Amino acid sequence: MSNLAVSWFEATARQRLAALVDDGSFEEFLGPEAREASPHLGLFDLPRQFDDGIIVGRAKLSGKSVLVAAQEGRFMGGAFGEVHGAKLTGLLRAARKLGQDVVILFDTGGVRLQEANAGELAISEIIRAIVEARTAGCSVIGLIGGRAGCYGGGGIIAGCCSHLIVSEQGRISVSGPEVIETNRGIEEFDSRDRAFVWRTMGGKHRYLIGGADDFVDDDATGFRAATVAALAAGKPLTRTVLEAEQHRLTTRLARFGKAQDGYDVWKALGMAQPEALPGLAVEAFLDIARDRRETSDDAR
Amino acid sequence: MHTKRMAMKNWNDQKTARAARIAAGQTVADGKMIPAERLTEFLEAVIRPGDRVCIEGDNQKQADLLARALANAAPARINDLHMVQSGVVLPEHLDLFDRGIARRLDFSYSGPQSARIARMLFGGQIELGAVHTYLELFARYFIDLTPNVALIAAVSADREGNLYTGPNTEDTPTVVEATSFKDGLVIAQVGEIVDRVPRVDIPGDLVHFVVDAKKPFYVEPLFTRDPAAVTETQILTAMLAIKGLYAPYGIKRLNHGIGFSTAAIELLLPTYGEALGLRGRICSHFALNPHPTLIPAIEAGWVEQVHSFGSEVGMEDYVAARSDVFFTGPDGSLRSNRAFCQTAGLYACDMFIGSTLQIDLAGHSSTVTTSRIAGFGGAPNMGSDPHGRRHPSEPWLKAGAEADITSPAPLRRGRKLVVQIGETFGDKNVPLFVEQLDALALAQKLNLDLAPVMVYGDDVTHIVTEEGIANLLLCRSTDEREQAIRGVAGYTDIGRQRDRKMVERLRERKIIQRPEDLGINPLDADRSLLAARSIKDLMLASGGLYKPPSRFRNW
Known part of the structure; x- marks a missing residue:
C-alpha cells in the first residue's frame, strides 16, 4: 500500500523543512509576519504570499549549524520573483560571511513571468553568490524532489551547487517539456508522454548521467541522511574542480550527444535492460546504477 | 372476410439487396478477406448513396482504419449517407460531412470533436437528427435507425470471420445484432488474422467481410485519473458523500461518473471508509469501467462484483487476474458490453x-x-x-x-x-x-x-x-x-x-x-487520506498487474 511517511513530493515547503532539520532547530529569517510580499503581482490582480513562496533561515542538521532555503512549488510554481530571489541571494551572501554551508530545497518552474526582469536578475545574483560562497569554502547542497521539479533558472542554479540529491519524482532541466515541444515540435519532444519526460529529465536519468550525486527514496528520511553525509564531505570549489567538470561535460556531450531518448543513454552506459530501469525500486535501481553511471568524478 | 394479399409484393427485398452487396464486394475481396490497400475501393463497391451507416466508435474504442477509408471515398460514388453512430470522435467522422459523403447524423457522444461539430451544425454542413444517450441510440438501431452497413472493430478474426473483440467489446455485439439480423452488411477491421480466435465474441456467420489492419484499433484511456491531481477540496466532498450519503442510505449497488471527485471517493474507501466501518455495507457492486483508482478498494476486499461498459488501457492483466470481481471470458480477459452495462446502471443500481x-x-x-x-x-x-x-x-x-x-x-x-x-x-x-x-x-x-x-x-x-x-x-x-x-x-x-x-x-x-453537521472537520481532508497518491502507487497496489500508459507515468 501507499507509503504514508512524509512524502517529499507531496509535502509543502514548510513540511519538508520541518522533516529535514533537527527537531525545533529552525529559525526563520523574514518570515511571513514580515509581509515581504511581491510588489508586482498586485498589478496583475494575482494573489500574493507573505513569504513570496520561499522560506529562508538557520537550522541544525545532525547538530551542525546550516543555512536553509525552501521553495514552495504550490505558490506560482515556486517561481523566482524579485523578493523570492533577494531572500535566497541574501542567504547565500550571509553564508559566505558566516562561513556556513547552505541547503536549498528546490521546487521551481523558473522565473516568474509577471516579474521577469527582476527574476532573471535574481537568478544571476544567486549564481554569483553561490560561486562566491563556494570559493570561500562553503558547500551549497541542492535537494530536488518536489512537484514543480527544478526548471528554468532554477536548473542553472542547481548546476552551480556543490552537491545535488534527487528522488525519482524530481526533474531537473532548463527548458520544460512544453517549451521544448512548442519551439522544436512534437517530433523532437512529446511533452504529453510523461514517461518520456521522466526518462530525459527525471531523477533516475539525472543520477545516471552524473547530473545529480545522490538518488534517494521519496521521503524526508532519505533526503535528510543524504544531506548530512554530503555536508560532512564538503568540497571547496577550485580551478581544478572547475576544469574537471568542464572536461566531464565535454566527454558527456561527445558520448551521448546523439541520443534521442534516455533509453539510448542508458544502453550506452551498459545497462542490460534499459526499459526495466524506470520500474525499479530505489535499492534495486542503485544496485544496478551505482557502478555503471556516469560519475560526477568529484567534479563538484 | 379474408386478408387480401398484396399483389406482386416481394417480401425479401432486403435479403436480395444484401446478397447483391456481397457479390459486389467480391470484385475486391477474396471471400471474406478485403485487401487493406483496396479498402476504400471496396467500400465504394458495397455502400450505396443514402445508406444508413454505423462506424463503430464511442468514448473509448474506434474503428479507425474503416473511418479513414470511408472518408477517402469518392463523393460521386458514395454520398448522402445517414451516419448513425455512438461516437463522433475521430476527425474523419466529420470529414465525411465536409466532403459531402454524409449528410445526416444521429449520434450520442462527440468528446474531442465537440467544438468542430458545433461549428458544422451552425454552418449547416450537418443535418442533425438527434443527440441521444447510448442506450437510446442502441434502442433506435432496432426500431427506426437500423444500419444498412456497420463498420466495426475487433482484436482478431479467424478465416471464417469469427471475431475476438477482447476486453474492449463495448458496442460491437449491439451494432452487429441490429445490422446483421436485419439484412445489413457487417464489415470488421481486425488487428490480426489468426487460425483460432481466443474466444468467439461475434459469430462469423454474422460478419460478411474482414480487413486486416495489422495493428490494434485505437482506444482512448478515458477513465484514468491520476491520484496526484486529486485536491483537498475534492477529498472533502468525497468524505461528505461517503459519510453523508453512502453510509446512511447503505449504497451497495452503484455507478460512478468520470472525474476526480468520484476518483477521490474510490481512493478513500480503504482508508476513510474503513475507519467508519463501512466495508461490506457500501460499494460492493458496481456498473463501472475498470477504473485504476478502484484498485486499492478491490485489493482491500471492498468490491464483490463489477460489470463494465468497456475496458481501460493498462488494466487488462489486472482484470484478468481478478476474475472473481470482473466478468471474463474463457480466454481469461474482460468481456465488456456497453448496452448491458448501461441497462445494469439504469435498473440495478x-x-x-x-x-x-x-x-x-x-x-x-x-x-x-x-x-x-x-x-x-x-x-x-x-x-x-x-x-x-x-x-x-x-x-x-x-x-x-x-x-x-x-x-x-x-x-x-x-x-x-x-x-x-x-x-x-x-x-x-x-x-x-x-x-x-x-x-x-x-x-x-x-x-x-x-x-x-x-x-x-x-x-x-x-x-x-x-x-x-x-x-x-x-x-x-x-x-x-x-x-x-x-x-x-x-x-x-x-x-x-x-x-x-x-x-x-x-x-x-x-x-x-454542513461538514460539521456530519462530524467532519474540513481540516482532516488531507491527501494523506488517499489510499494511493500517484499512478505508481496504483501500479504497486496492483502488484505490478496494472500497466499505466506512458502518458500517465512519472517514472
Missing part, C-alpha cells in the same frame, strides 16, 4: 454519482457550453430514475419515502439516488452554479426542440459540494429547492444570493448538511 459543468436553480445540469456540443454518452441513463423499476432495495425505498410522505408505503415508488458532486468553483475557477444553463442558449442558436440537458432537475436527489450536501428529496416546494441549491453553492453568485434565514431552516430539517 441504487445510485449514480458524477460531476457536471453547470447546475441551475432547478437542479438541471449540463456539460454543454455555447461553443461545444459534447453529446451525452451514457450519463443520462445512469443519472435518471427508471420508472420501469419494480424490485425494492433499502436505499431505493428510503429515498422514495423521503420524497413522498403522503402515499401509503405499498403504493409508493422508490427513488434512485442521482447525485451531482463537485467544487463550487470548478476548473479555471468557473462557477458550477449558474442562473441559466448555456445549453439553453445553444438550443436557441440551433433552433433545437430540446435543450441538451445531461441530468434533469427532477431526477437529481442530492448535490454535494465542499460547503455541504443538499437533499432535494426532502424539499417540499420549488422555493425550498432553489434555496437548498443556493445553500451549497458557496461563494458563487448563486450562493451569495441565498436567503440566509431560509437556508438555516433547511439546515435544521437536514435538507442541508
Whole structure:
C-alpha cells in the first residue's frame, strides 16, 4: 500500500523543512509576519504570499549549524520573483560571511513571468553568490524532489551547487517539456508522454548521467541522511574542480550527444535492460546504477 | 372476410439487396478477406448513396482504419449517407460531412470533436437528427435507425470471420445484432488474422467481410485519473458523500461518473471508509469501467462484483487476474458490453454519482457550453430514475419515502439516488452554479426542440459540494429547492444570493448538511487520506498487474 511517511513530493515547503532539520532547530529569517510580499503581482490582480513562496533561515542538521532555503512549488510554481530571489541571494551572501554551508530545497518552474526582469536578475545574483560562497569554502547542497521539479533558472542554479540529491519524482532541466515541444515540435519532444519526460529529465536519468550525486527514496528520511553525509564531505570549489567538470561535460556531450531518448543513454552506459530501469525500486535501481553511471568524478 | 394479399409484393427485398452487396464486394475481396490497400475501393463497391451507416466508435474504442477509408471515398460514388453512430470522435467522422459523403447524423457522444461539430451544425454542413444517450441510440438501431452497413472493430478474426473483440467489446455485439439480423452488411477491421480466435465474441456467420489492419484499433484511456491531481477540496466532498450519503442510505449497488471527485471517493474507501466501518455495507457492486483508482478498494476486499461498459488501457492483466470481481471470458480477459452495462446502471443500481459543468436553480445540469456540443454518452441513463423499476432495495425505498410522505408505503415508488458532486468553483475557477444553463442558449442558436440537458432537475436527489450536501428529496416546494441549491453553492453568485434565514431552516430539517453537521472537520481532508497518491502507487497496489500508459507515468 501507499507509503504514508512524509512524502517529499507531496509535502509543502514548510513540511519538508520541518522533516529535514533537527527537531525545533529552525529559525526563520523574514518570515511571513514580515509581509515581504511581491510588489508586482498586485498589478496583475494575482494573489500574493507573505513569504513570496520561499522560506529562508538557520537550522541544525545532525547538530551542525546550516543555512536553509525552501521553495514552495504550490505558490506560482515556486517561481523566482524579485523578493523570492533577494531572500535566497541574501542567504547565500550571509553564508559566505558566516562561513556556513547552505541547503536549498528546490521546487521551481523558473522565473516568474509577471516579474521577469527582476527574476532573471535574481537568478544571476544567486549564481554569483553561490560561486562566491563556494570559493570561500562553503558547500551549497541542492535537494530536488518536489512537484514543480527544478526548471528554468532554477536548473542553472542547481548546476552551480556543490552537491545535488534527487528522488525519482524530481526533474531537473532548463527548458520544460512544453517549451521544448512548442519551439522544436512534437517530433523532437512529446511533452504529453510523461514517461518520456521522466526518462530525459527525471531523477533516475539525472543520477545516471552524473547530473545529480545522490538518488534517494521519496521521503524526508532519505533526503535528510543524504544531506548530512554530503555536508560532512564538503568540497571547496577550485580551478581544478572547475576544469574537471568542464572536461566531464565535454566527454558527456561527445558520448551521448546523439541520443534521442534516455533509453539510448542508458544502453550506452551498459545497462542490460534499459526499459526495466524506470520500474525499479530505489535499492534495486542503485544496485544496478551505482557502478555503471556516469560519475560526477568529484567534479563538484 | 379474408386478408387480401398484396399483389406482386416481394417480401425479401432486403435479403436480395444484401446478397447483391456481397457479390459486389467480391470484385475486391477474396471471400471474406478485403485487401487493406483496396479498402476504400471496396467500400465504394458495397455502400450505396443514402445508406444508413454505423462506424463503430464511442468514448473509448474506434474503428479507425474503416473511418479513414470511408472518408477517402469518392463523393460521386458514395454520398448522402445517414451516419448513425455512438461516437463522433475521430476527425474523419466529420470529414465525411465536409466532403459531402454524409449528410445526416444521429449520434450520442462527440468528446474531442465537440467544438468542430458545433461549428458544422451552425454552418449547416450537418443535418442533425438527434443527440441521444447510448442506450437510446442502441434502442433506435432496432426500431427506426437500423444500419444498412456497420463498420466495426475487433482484436482478431479467424478465416471464417469469427471475431475476438477482447476486453474492449463495448458496442460491437449491439451494432452487429441490429445490422446483421436485419439484412445489413457487417464489415470488421481486425488487428490480426489468426487460425483460432481466443474466444468467439461475434459469430462469423454474422460478419460478411474482414480487413486486416495489422495493428490494434485505437482506444482512448478515458477513465484514468491520476491520484496526484486529486485536491483537498475534492477529498472533502468525497468524505461528505461517503459519510453523508453512502453510509446512511447503505449504497451497495452503484455507478460512478468520470472525474476526480468520484476518483477521490474510490481512493478513500480503504482508508476513510474503513475507519467508519463501512466495508461490506457500501460499494460492493458496481456498473463501472475498470477504473485504476478502484484498485486499492478491490485489493482491500471492498468490491464483490463489477460489470463494465468497456475496458481501460493498462488494466487488462489486472482484470484478468481478478476474475472473481470482473466478468471474463474463457480466454481469461474482460468481456465488456456497453448496452448491458448501461441497462445494469439504469435498473440495478441504487445510485449514480458524477460531476457536471453547470447546475441551475432547478437542479438541471449540463456539460454543454455555447461553443461545444459534447453529446451525452451514457450519463443520462445512469443519472435518471427508471420508472420501469419494480424490485425494492433499502436505499431505493428510503429515498422514495423521503420524497413522498403522503402515499401509503405499498403504493409508493422508490427513488434512485442521482447525485451531482463537485467544487463550487470548478476548473479555471468557473462557477458550477449558474442562473441559466448555456445549453439553453445553444438550443436557441440551433433552433433545437430540446435543450441538451445531461441530468434533469427532477431526477437529481442530492448535490454535494465542499460547503455541504443538499437533499432535494426532502424539499417540499420549488422555493425550498432553489434555496437548498443556493445553500451549497458557496461563494458563487448563486450562493451569495441565498436567503440566509431560509437556508438555516433547511439546515435544521437536514435538507442541508454542513461538514460539521456530519462530524467532519474540513481540516482532516488531507491527501494523506488517499489510499494511493500517484499512478505508481496504483501500479504497486496492483502488484505490478496494472500497466499505466506512458502518458500517465512519472517514472
